[in-house]
Amino acid sequence: MKRSRIGDLPMRVIYRILAVGVALVLAAVAAVVGFVSSGSSDQPGGGKTGQIAAPSAAPPSPGPPSPEPSASVSASASEQASPSESPAETAAPSPSPEGWEPAPDRSAVIAALADPRVPELPRDKRLGRLPGKAYKSKRRIEDDRSGVSLIRFGKPWKVFGASPFSTKQVLPKVKGIAHRAMLVSSPVPILVQRKAKDTALLAARWTLNHHPKGSRIGWVASQPIKDGWLLAYRVKYKIKKKARSSMAAVAVVEAPGAKPAMLFVTIPDTQGRRWRDINTAVSSLRLK
Structure with missing residues (x-):
């Protein structure tokens, strides 16, 4: 009658089984880590942690930025850029140092x-x-x-x-x-x-x-x-x-x-x- 207990196996066979099992576990762990890393870098605004200067006060959103912050930034940028972005207005000379111009009618x-x-x-x-x-x-x-x-x-x-x-x-x-x-x-x-x-x-x-x-x-x-x-x-x-x-x-x-x-x-x-x-x-x- 044949025996099927593990203790009856030779030690070299047991070592081989253990080595194969460990290798399979390591491969599975590596695959999971790679999937998670790939998914986070594909999201809008995603990137390596070392490239972020400071953490955001609110959780990052994968979608487009909310209207309020965008409008605020645009208004601020417009106020700062308007003197240089409208050269026709700033460069155009006034009618005169005293601000006069001819009357529109008689x-x-x-x-x-x-x-x-x-x-x-x-x-x-x-x-x-x-x-x-x-x-x-x-x-x-x-x-x-x-x-x-x-x-x-x-x-x-x-x-x-x-x-x-x-x-x-x-x-x-x-x-x-x-x-x-x-x-x-x-x-x-x-x-x-x-x-x-x-x-x-x-x-x-x-x-x-x-x-x-x-x-x-x-x-x-x-x-x-x-x-x-x-x-x-x-x-x-x-x-x-x-x-x-x-x-x-x-x-x-x-x-x-x-x-x-x-x-x-x-x-x-x-x-x-x-x-x-x-x-x-x-x-x-x-x-x-």
Whole structure:
């Protein structure tokens, strides 16, 4: 009768059986570990542990990120990147250092022409030679604020306190006349129009603030000049119920990178022998 007990087997056979069993167990363990490792690395965001700088505060999700964190990051990135990501806005220069731009319509001009003190502009007409002796001078005044330069007259003219203008020259006061002759320059103090002629019209109306109360304009000349427009006019008013007048002119020119510049000169009839200085002044206006 044959025996089947393990103790009856030779020792070498038992060792072989044990070796085969251990090998099978090790192979099974290795297969399980490999499957688990492969599965974790195939998931979105999966990777080696050594590549993660810090653990997430919440368990990682294999799907796409939630909307709230994404929106927050996008808003933050947009705020930081917007200055550099919109070069058209940052690189585009402003109309001017003072932030001006031409008016979109002629409503201001229509209102000015409705003013009984301001008649309709005449057809283009050049300024003729006014009474008086021509004054010559090589000296000039630089108006950095307006971007222009103009003649600096000698005596009897003198440089005076410019405010509210940029530059100012005056003639001596005439006894009994509050209004005095002056030559000034500054950026135009009114709403800039698309046409230099319209801007000059508004500027001329504005100069009535520097003439006696009740003054009215009578046009003498209206002509284009280099980079702008010139208007010359007689300002009529009364002083102690006596009719008086001043000869005046306004020139506006486009100054590069700045609001248009204005030259304004007015001389009362009591100093009519100096009216020729108006010709000299307007012809001396130059862009810097």
